[in-house]
Amino acid sequence: MTEPLRSRDALPAGWYDLSPPICPATAVFPGDAAFSAALAMAFERGDHLRLTTWTTTPHVGAHADAPCHYAADGPGIGERPVARYIGDAQVVSVNTRQGERIAPGDLLRPVLAPRVLLRTDSFADPNQWRDDFCSLSVELVEHLAALGVVLVGLDTPSVDPGPAKTLLAHAAVHRADLAILEGLDLRGVPDGLYTLLAQPLRVQGGDASPVRALLVPRQPGLETGPVLRSPVASALNHG
Numbered sequence: 001m002t003e004p005l006r007s008r009d010a011l012p013a014g015w016y017d018l019s020p021p022i023c024p025a026t027a028v029f030p031g032d033a034a035f036s037a038a039l040a041m042a043f044e045r046g047d048h049l050r051l052t053t054w055t056t057t058p059h060v061g062a063h064a065d066a067p068c069h070y071a072a073d074g075p076g077i078g079e080r081p082v083a084r085y086i087g088d089a090q091v092v093s094v095n096t097r098q099g100e101r102i103a104p105g106d107l108l109r110p111v112l113a114p115r116v117l118l119r120t121d122s123f124a125d126p127n128q129w130r131d132d133f134c135s136l137s138v139e140l141v142e143h144l145a146a147l148g149v150v151l152v153g154l155d156t157p158s159v160d161p162g163p164a165k166t167l168l169a170h171a172a173v174h175r176a177d178l179a180i181l182e183g184l185d186l187r188g189v190p191d192g193l194y195t196l197l198a199q200p201l202r203v204q205g206g207d208a209s210p211v212r213a214l215l216v217p218r219q220p221g222l223e224t225g226p227v228l229r230s231p232v233a234s235a236l237n238h239g
């Protein structure tokens with residue numbers, strides 16, 4: 001018996017795909033429009049193409065929120081700088097109780113990169129809605145912004161608690177002009193430094209866009225974003 005050939009399409013070693021599959025079963029906020037694809041043309045109907053029309057909230061699976069989602073004067077996702085979503089990133093696990101907001105002291109590692117993806121493990125199944133996931137505290141948003149962070153992402157559907165109607169973390173994110181990624185699948189992703197590739201679509205005025213979020217080994221050519229103002233960060237930028 002010979003070893004089976006590694007598929008040419010397998011994810012390269014050290015890469016992580018953070019985007020859960022998008023399908024009608026993908027959990028969305030209660031009342032929001034789940035993904036669906038209606039057939040406009042189909043081979044089985046004798047058409048020469050398959051063509052579908054999608055209906056979906058843009059807040060489905062891994063996605064980037066635009067400021068116009070949480071601020072009346074905010075720009076849409078198509079107007080946001082795409083470089084925010086590409087470059088040095090760090091996965092940081094947190095020690096936060098289920099349903100609580102993440103405080104700065106909950107981070108299990110010092111922040112070293114201008115993009116921080118917080119692993120809460122509080123929204124276990126992308127297809128099973130629950131609203132007791134962990135979210136961001138205002139103090140954490142302000143702490144990250146003060147360090148020079150430009151993007152914060154997490155493995156839950158929102159930076160605010162599921163039942164919240166006053167979106168304190170979204171408001172703090174807007175004041176600090178951070179980019180947000182929500183709905184990431186960080187299961188099995190070790191804490192550490194990576195290059196993030198998670199470009200949103202250029203939808204003018206869009207309140208969000210799904211992203212195909214990948215972490216790959218650090219790419220020196222993609223050191224986009226500011227150098228962090230913490231002393232530890234200089235090790236990253238020279239190391």
Ligand SMILES: [Zn+2]
Nearest residue numbers: 059065182208
């Ligand atoms: Zn969202």
